Every structure is written in structure tokens, then in C-alpha cells.
Amino acid sequence: MNALFSAERLAARPELIGIRDALLAADGAYLYEFMKKTTSPWSVLHRLVAGNEPITHDAVDAASRPGTSLLRSLLVDTGVLPERNERLVAFETWIERTALSIIDEADRRTYLGFARWRHLRRARQHTTLTTAQAAGHRRQLTYVRNFISALHAQGITMSTAGQAAVDAWLAGGPPERACIKAFLQWCRTNGINKNLTVASPRPSPLPAVLLLPEHQHHALLVRVLDSKESIDPALRLAASLVLLYGIRNYELAALSLANIITTAEGVWIRFGPEPLHLPAGLARFAREAVSARSVTRVGRTTDDQQWLFPGLFPNQPIDPRTLSSRLAAVGIKPEKTRSTAMGQLAQQLPPPILARLTGIKASTAVRWSAAVAASYARNTPWLDAPREPVGTRDKKTFLN
Structure with missing residues (x-):
């Protein structure tokens, strides 16, 4: 040294x-x-x-x-290097690397042109490109590459493909394949192939509800809210928000201190247009989480004044995958837990209110309500035994 x-x-x-x-x-x-x-x-x-x-x-x-x-x-x-958006740099590198898998040179140029014009340009418009946003861009471009590869397997290129090839590929996979619609539109606009389109995308299936049985969901809530359990305050808050409100892990990871409103009357967290008022028990954990934040970077503890969950890089939040691992350590599997929490909320709240409180799209809130109705129509046993409306006893007992 x-x-x-x-x-x-x-x-x-x-x-x-x-x-x-x-x-x-x-x-x-x-x-x-x-x-x-x-x-x-x-x-x-x-x-x-x-x-x-x-x-x-x-x-x-x-x-x-x-x-x-x-x-x-x-x-x-330490100020030797300026900050840069590492996720944006990684995404740009990913585009260039994945393009190499496209054998036909003209189609490779087409893929790169579309990726740069639509996805990279949009990614650069984000003040902070989140992990979820980057994953969404990658997912759509992966479908585009898979479509091009399917054409090449038949000896077809983008310039020679007919509508029948598009229809066959769409029919042979999940509804999400329809996301190549923007790519085909770009190809039409740029004269690469003016005959291809995605006519009427198949409706996506309704979200699954009650993937985690309610008695298990209830037991997790009891454990997370038990102050005798040795759980970090911020992690306890995150786990509670998943269990009660179905908040997604990437939304939790992106929580800034500005999203947490603390007054003498209570604590609110903003996920959507309408701040979510936390019950008294949860408000206590939120206050503890805000006052007990630190992050270890290069072997030393550093204070962070921006994020509830500070990340490895300066001025960046925790990676959602890291947060998922921490939630899993206390028994929270976000996908299963969220399906039960959202099902319970959709039973009790009209879609517009559900959307405003949790930050999901209005159309997504409608789909959750439809999923609950469809579950009842199939006579799915939502509850283990007759009891109060879902969530009522839990919140009365543990949160007040």
C-alpha cells in the first residue's frame, strides 16, 4: 500500500x-x-x-x-471517476453482443437499427434506468431475435418473409410474442419489409391468485410483524409491504426517502398517485427503517441520503435481485406472496383505488379483479374456513 x-x-x-x-x-x-x-x-x-x-x-x-x-x-x-449509468452501459453492450448471434448480416443491421432507435433511445431518456426497465427492453429484443432466428431456420430473411411466417411463429408460442409488433412496424417504415404485421394479439391470461395458501400467508405476516424476530427494520418493512399490498420487489428497491412521508399524524409511502397510509404497526417499522440506513462499500460503512435500500454504487439503489434474496431469507417468495396479497386487495378495493394506491396500471387492476371473479366462478376454495373478510382480522390484530 x-x-x-x-x-x-x-x-x-x-x-x-x-x-x-x-x-x-x-x-x-x-x-x-x-x-x-x-x-x-x-x-x-x-x-x-x-x-x-x-x-x-x-x-x-x-x-x-x-x-x-x-x-x-x-x-x-472517491471522486476519481465521474458517475455514469452502469445499467445503460451494460444494456448498450448487451445489444452489441447479442446482435452477433444473428447470422445474416442484413438482418443483424436491421436488429441493431431497431434496438438503437427504439430501445436504446428510450433507455437513455430515463433519468435512472432501473433493473426492471432494462429487463423489459431485453425481453422484447430477445423475442425479436428469436423471431429472426426462426426465420433463418427456414431459410427466410426479414426482407423475404411473408405474413404466414409471422402468423405461424406467433401461434407457436406465448401471447407475449406479439411484442414484435413494434419491430415489424419499424421494418415497414424503413422499407425492409412492408407486408408484415401483428393483427390481433391474443389476450394474455389473467394473473394467478392465491399461489400461496392463505394460512401460510398469515403465518408469514405474523412472523414478519413480530418485533422479537431479528429482522433488519428496512427488510421487515419491505416484507410487510409485499405481504399486505403486493408491492413488487423492483418497486421496493427503488424507494427513495422522498417517497416516504412522515408526519406527527402518521406515515405514508408513495407508490402511485395516491400515497399509501401505513397502519400504526407498519408506520413504526418505516420510521425505524429510515433512521437505520447504511451500506457497506469497499469494506467501510457509508451513509446514504437518497435511498431506503442503498446499493453498491454511489447514488444507486439496491439491485432488486439482491433484495429478492434478502426477502427469501425471511421466507418471502415475492411472486407467490404477491399473488395472494393482490387477490385479497382486489376483493376489497375497486380497481381505480387499487391502481392509485399501489401504482399499478388501471388495466392491471381490472385484470386482478377479473382474476378474483374467475377464481370464485371456478369454485376455488379461497379461504381455509369461514371467517371475516380477507385481511380484516390480520390488520386488526397485528397492525394497530
Whole structure:
């Protein structure tokens, strides 16, 4: 450490002082792990610091070694590198890489043109490209590539394909395949093939309800709300919001402190146009979560003034996949848990109110209500035994 950050080098490159100080402030065991392997971030940092070239994002990208994201976080946190939207950079790289799987050169150019014009351009318009937004762009482009690959398997290209090939491909898979409609429209506009369209997409199936039996859902709620359970306050709040209101993990991950409104009268969390008023029991957890936030970056605890769940990178929230893992550790499987919570809410709230409180689209709220009605029509045993309306006893007992 002393040899790399010598007095002479620090005098010539004062921007390195912050890096040295951050490493010296790190936990000793963590720093040892950081430095001991030749393929570790330390070896990359050693090369960057010992060299005479400026330290840039491109230089870190060129390293292409495990742990470079951790190193980049350190360099940004200490002001050596400017912040950049890492998800946007990763998405742009993903587009270029996946295009290589398209054999026909003309179709590869078509794919790249559409991906850059529609998806990359839209991704750049986001102030912060979230994990969910990036996943949505990737999912749609994956369907486009799969469609092109299916054509190539038949000896057809985008310029020679007929409507029958489109119809056959759409019929052979899930309704989500209809998302290539925008791609075909782009091809028509740009003269690549003016004869292809997606006529009438098949309706998507209604969401599944009660994937988690209600007695199990109730038991999870009891455990999460039990103050004797050793659960981090923010994680307890997140688990409660999934169990009671069906909030999705990527929405929880993106919760900023500005979304949490605390007054003497209570606590509200904003997911949609209308803030969600938390019951007294949950409000207590929310206050604890706001006051007990920290994140460990490069072996040192750092305060964050923006996010309820701070992430690895400065000014970025936690990755939703990381939050999902933490929820799973306390027994919460978001998909199953959400299906039961949303089913219960759809029983009690009209779709417009459900949409305004939880932030889902109005059409999605209608679909949840329809799913509940369809479940009753099939005589699905929603409740284990006759009891009060769903959720009433739980909230009375545990949240007040």
C-alpha cells in the first residue's frame, strides 16, 4: 500500500489520496481479501495507479476482470471517476453482443437499427434506468431475435418473409410474442419489409391468485410483524409491504426517502398517485427503517441520503435481485406472496383505488379483479374456513 501510494505519486496525482484513505479506512479482513488475489480488483487498481495514463471508465472496462464493478464503485465514490449509468452501459453492450448471434448480416443491421432507435433511445431518456426497465427492453429484443432466428431456420430473411411466417411463429408460442409488433412496424417504415404485421394479439391470461395458501400467508405476516424476530427494520418493512399490498420487489428497491412521508399524524409511502397510509404497526417499522440506513462499500460503512435500500454504487439503489434474496431469507417468495396479497386487495378495493394506491396500471387492476371473479366462478376454495373478510382480522390484530 505504501509503495503504491508513495508520497511522490500522491504529490503528482493528488486525486489518488481519496482512494488511499478509503482503503485505509476499510475493514482489515476485507482489505486483505481485496488485495490477496492476482485477479482481484487490487491488481487492476495497481496497474491503473502505477501507470501514467489517466484513470477512466474505459480503462476499467478494458480490464474485464471479476470485481471491476467493485473497483469502479470505489473510484466513483472517491471522486476519481465521474458517475455514469452502469445499467445503460451494460444494456448498450448487451445489444452489441447479442446482435452477433444473428447470422445474416442484413438482418443483424436491421436488429441493431431497431434496438438503437427504439430501445436504446428510450433507455437513455430515463433519468435512472432501473433493473426492471432494462429487463423489459431485453425481453422484447430477445423475442425479436428469436423471431429472426426462426426465420433463418427456414431459410427466410426479414426482407423475404411473408405474413404466414409471422402468423405461424406467433401461434407457436406465448401471447407475449406479439411484442414484435413494434419491430415489424419499424421494418415497414424503413422499407425492409412492408407486408408484415401483428393483427390481433391474443389476450394474455389473467394473473394467478392465491399461489400461496392463505394460512401460510398469515403465518408469514405474523412472523414478519413480530418485533422479537431479528429482522433488519428496512427488510421487515419491505416484507410487510409485499405481504399486505403486493408491492413488487423492483418497486421496493427503488424507494427513495422522498417517497416516504412522515408526519406527527402518521406515515405514508408513495407508490402511485395516491400515497399509501401505513397502519400504526407498519408506520413504526418505516420510521425505524429510515433512521437505520447504511451500506457497506469497499469494506467501510457509508451513509446514504437518497435511498431506503442503498446499493453498491454511489447514488444507486439496491439491485432488486439482491433484495429478492434478502426477502427469501425471511421466507418471502415475492411472486407467490404477491399473488395472494393482490387477490385479497382486489376483493376489497375497486380497481381505480387499487391502481392509485399501489401504482399499478388501471388495466392491471381490472385484470386482478377479473382474476378474483374467475377464481370464485371456478369454485376455488379461497379461504381455509369461514371467517371475516380477507385481511380484516390480520390488520386488526397485528397492525394497530
